[in-house]
Amino acid sequence: MKDPVTLSTGITYDRQNIETWIEGGNKTCPVSKQPLRTLDPVPNHTLRRMIQDWCVENRSHGVERIPTPRVPITSKEVGELLGRIAKAQSPKECLELVGKASKAIKESERNKRCFIANGAGKTLALAFKSICDGEGEEILSLLEELMSSVTLMVPLDSEALGHLGSSGPLARLVWFLKRGGLSGRRSAVLVLKEVISSYKDQQKVVGEVVSIEGTLEGLVELIKEPVCPASTKASLVVIYHMISTYDPIIARFVELGLVPLILDILVDAEKSICEKALGVLDGLCRTNVGIEAALDHSLTVPVVVKKILRVSDLATEFSVSILWRLSQKEAKQSEGVLVEALQVGWNINERTKEKVTKLLKLLNLYRDRVECIDSLDFKHIKRSF
Template identity: 25%
Template structure:
């Protein structure tokens, strides 16, 4: 009776920080959403599984449904429970010892043992180094990733690869083994097609990471299913982090004319135009930056310049974004506009840029702290666009001399 009373007292005095906002119970596996609010994993996964796209506590629309383990809060809850009622204390974060981790690396594995290994690696930097620097870990997991038919096992191995890739000393070895196995690249395509959002994002980041030189870029781009599934990632409307990861990976691997032509055929110009025209894009500068970087890459081939110029709305959106996002995004945007207006000399594109008050915006870019090459492109754009600007409402163009970088304020 006394013990039951003590339990009730403990229940009343649970710190609010330790309660899940959904279940109101003490969290066993706290994870945080991108809004910064932490929930118990089981509760938030049920909420998201029901199709909700909002944070339950704040009702904010979620740009990403990825969750991040809150290990600090988990340790605090464990410490608090161990001092109040040991019977309620959850098991320690590490479910396996180093010896058991070594056994998992070398032996037969299933999803359960792989999950334990992932938790072991996340628990501390020392544990991560123990696995990453194990002589048999990387070859073993590359082989298993290539051979396994279970999507959950592949998802967990992608997580292992993602953790290992943070170790500079072994990253080269990981990249080499992944690229030397055609089956391994095919497995990435499978994860991008069938895996959960988190594993798709991590797969895209790993592919970007291993695209270190023309040879590796070509190997990845030559896998048609990889290029297709990375493109499909950019069309995701529910998760901006997935779109950003897809765009960034494509910009890294689409370095051959064939790859760029494939992306144009798939509809990448239309997809990027949609991203740029999204009203919420202004609050996602990294997303806009990645989208414009990919367009700059596509614009280096004749087919790319033609496709961009033909999509008048895409050209207009690029001009509208100048000086409204990061400096890097603006420089990518200027490179694309210069490619279609100066390099391709497309008159329709020139008229569209001029119609969006392009001369004024290009002059403003020149006055910013941009790179010398960007400033030179701006000078050439002003010369080309001047003839198209007669219907432009710009108040700055008449005062500008292309030999200087000064814009008269009145």
């Protein structure tokens, strides 16, 4: 045991294991089978000290002393803290309380679940909404702390999404996306991703976000100058939903240079980012302007071809779809795509059989006219940014 706790039946267990038992819906003591009068176990400090003393005595055998665990926050404490946040009289007071909540949430998964179960997401979202139009250093610091805390509460419930999906909060999220520091931009795009991905009326919220000046530029800037992998993934997800819902903005994304940025990412991206980047590129290639931008880049076909069957089924689907869209261009350009795809060499699977069959028929026309070359290595290609 690392953190011994005693149930109402008098039996002591390790906290993590007994909490897993209780969270699984069990309301009885595993050993005695007696019903539990309370689901909140009591720390067994005497046994914990004995365990730590034993660890110290046996350190010569490589045993490390177990650190004294933090006592998890209770539902009652969470409720009181959230109530104080909702009734805070000043930005300074609210900032201190939100900081305290954020610290407790980060201490353990149990604490996080406790906050989520007590409606922390909607409380924090409502606090953000109520002051999103405010100005001043204290207000901005509080808004940033609220955004950071909200990112710990995902997935958000419908009430929290409703608060954040209104015009005021969305405009403030975009403001942080454009003008915030590194942590502010990261939190803003993570919250924006959660709202757009989970909002009931996605078309409505996407339209609202698109109408806010600077949204597209802020998202592209996060791709060009990434803060962290999480923010890059979130930016790609937001862009994907935007171009899937609102075709007219594809041309604007192309103007902002998104296609070459996506191709640069694809050169050596890890699986999750690769899938999302391919999804965005596939969406951009739904329009002629996106296809033109893709065909103008020398890396498009070789990079996309090399993702087939080498990343995941989803990446393969997107890759085949992109090649299919490019092959539907005018005859001369289509021929170039097909010939290059054969030269690089690629394979496909059953999930995209219909498009693949048609592509293979087109490729077959040029099979005898080209010679396959060795696989290309993109690891040392210098990025354009």
